[in-house]
Amino acid sequence: MSANPFTIIATVPNMERVEAILGAEGARPDYFRLNLSHCTVQQAVDFLTAYNQRCGDIPIFLDLQGSKIRLLREQPTITVNAGEEVVVCSAPIAGKTCLLVDAQVVRTCIEACGTHPSITALIDDGKVELRLLHPTSDAFVPATVVRGGKVLPRKGFNLSPHPICLTTLTTVDHEFVVKTRVFPCVRYALSFVSDPREIVALRETVGRDAPCSRHARGCFVAAKLERALSVAETRALGAVSDEMWLCRGDMGSQLGLPGLAQFYRAFVHVMPSFGCPVILAGEVLDHMPMAGISTRSEVCHLADAVERGYTGCVLSNETVCPSTDNALAAIRLVRAVTAAAQADRIVGSPFGDWWAEAQRALAEAKKH
Numbered sequence: 359m360s361a362n363p364f365t366i367i368a369t370v371p372n373m374e375r376v377e378a379i380l381g382a383e384g385a386r387p388d389y390f391r392l393n394l395s396h397c398t399v400q401q402a403v404d405f406l407t408a409y410n411q412r413c414g415d416i417p418i419f420l421d422l423q424g425s426k427i428r429l430l431r432e433q434p435t436i437t438v439n440a441g442e443e444v445v446v447c448s449a450p451i452a453g454k455t456c457l458l459v460d461a462q463v464v465r466t467c468i469e470a471c472g473t474h475p476s477i478t479a480l481i482d483d484g485k486v487e488l489r490l491l492h493p494t495s496d497a498f499v500p501a502t503v504v505r506g507g508k509v510l511p512r513k514g515f516n517l518s519p520h521p522i523c524l525t526t527l528t529t530v531d532h533e534f535v536v537k538t539r540v541f542p543c544v545r546y547a548l549s550f551v552s553d554p555r556e557i558v559a560l561r562e563t564v565g566r567d568a569p570c571s572r573h574a575r576g577c578f579v580a581a582k583l584e585r586a587l588s589v590a591e592t593r594a595l596g597a598v599s600d601e602m603w604l605c606r607g608d609m610g611s612q613l614g615l616p617g618l619a620q621f622y623r624a625f626v627h628v629m630p631s632f633g634c635p636v637i638l639a640g641e642v643l644d645h646m647p648m649a650g651i652s653t654r655s656e657v658c659h660l661a662d663a664v665e666r667g668y669t670g671c672v673l674s675n676e677t678v679c680p681s682t683d684n685a686l687a688a689i690r691l692v693r694a695v696t697a698a699a700q701a702d703r704i705v706g707s708p709f710g711d712w713w714a715e716a717q718r719a720l721a722e723a724k725k726h
């Protein structure tokens with residue numbers, strides 16, 4: 359069997375899922391990922407202590423929130439319906455259906471509503487959509503639900519264009535980094551980056567002497583591309599990052615789905631010039647968590663990802679989903695499909711003649 363250079367990063371919610379994955383045949387990912395937005399600093403440290411003992415030789419990405427906006431931890435789980443009136447606020451208000459965000463985000467929404475008549479907020483990658491209305495108080499922003507659904511704590515809250523640009527780490531991320539840099543297996547992924555100074559600040563916070571600073575530039579950092587950026591801005595991020603993740607969940611909320619398609623079409627051609635590996639993230643096998651089977655479309659897209667030169671993918675819901683069986687099946691399927699799609703495997707497959715013909719066609723196209 360040929361080597362499969364396509365790497366798999368599997369998101370895990372807890373050590374039980376790590377154990378289940380490690381104990382299963384043929385479902386071993388190359389890296390794990392823990393999203394720090396869903397745990398406290400102490401929970402992250404406890405998890406990493408156990409992880410380090412069990413499988414510290416497998417690097418794990420710690421995903422930092424950066425400038426990503428999320429509903430607060432205190433957000434009650436509720437269902438909102440299309441047409442319903444709700445409010446966006448930072449603390450519960452009696453008699454109103456509240457969507458809780460940081461006070462700074464409420465202020466940002468109020469300012470934005472003053473200058474733009476129609477602002478949309480997308481929650482949980484667009485599963486719930488709000489139209490923000492003219493605010494009459496500085497405590498909340500009224501909104502109408504355009505697309506109803508379940509609202510859960512800590513889900514992403516997207517305003518487009520994304521209103522926060524950082525040049526350094528937030529206080530919360532700083533605390534996570536200081537407490538987790540002692541684990542040699544740790545790598546970092548930074549959400550919603552827009553400025554290379556954020557990456558530099560992260561490496562400086564980790565420091566050269568930290569146990570996880572085992573790479574050429576110190577600690578390993580993946581920049582998560584999730585918002586509208588120019589080619590020059592993306593190149594500048596690529597120049598200081600060890601790899602970049604194209605995060606299509608949030609990017610789809612930021613650009614809209616037709617916008618994502620337009621951006622994506624051009625992005626793949628510019629990608630080889632970034633000078634660092636690019637990983638595909640967000641809804642890679644979106645049908646697996648619920649259905650336990652992927653669509654043909656998802657499988658073909660994985661083959662395209664190999665062809666385009668993505669060096670791997672991040673599995674999110676696919677491996678945190680309640681069904682361990684479906685999580686294992688997702689990892690196995692990515693492995694099987696991306697291995698089968700490697701050029702040297704196609705040569706010896708029943709499609710070898712197709713591959714030879716494809717190479718001839720590509721060479722011919724290059725001449726013109």
Ligand SMILES: Nc1ncnc2c1ncn2[C@@H]1O[C@H](COP(=O)(O)OP(=O)(O)OP(=O)(O)O)[C@@H](O)[C@H]1O
Nearest residue numbers: 369370371372393396397514549607608674675678
């Ligand atoms: N450590 C965890 N504890 C509890 N639930 C988790 C944990 N990690 C992930 N989840 C659940 O799985 C979902 C998918 O995880 P994931 O981290 O990929 O998505 P996310 O919250 O949308 O963030 P991002 O956009 O950064 O990927 C989360 O929204 C959350 O509901």
Ligand SMILES: CC(=O)C(=O)O
Nearest residue numbers: 605606607608639640
């Ligand atoms: C994975 C991720 O962060 C996204 O697709 O938005």
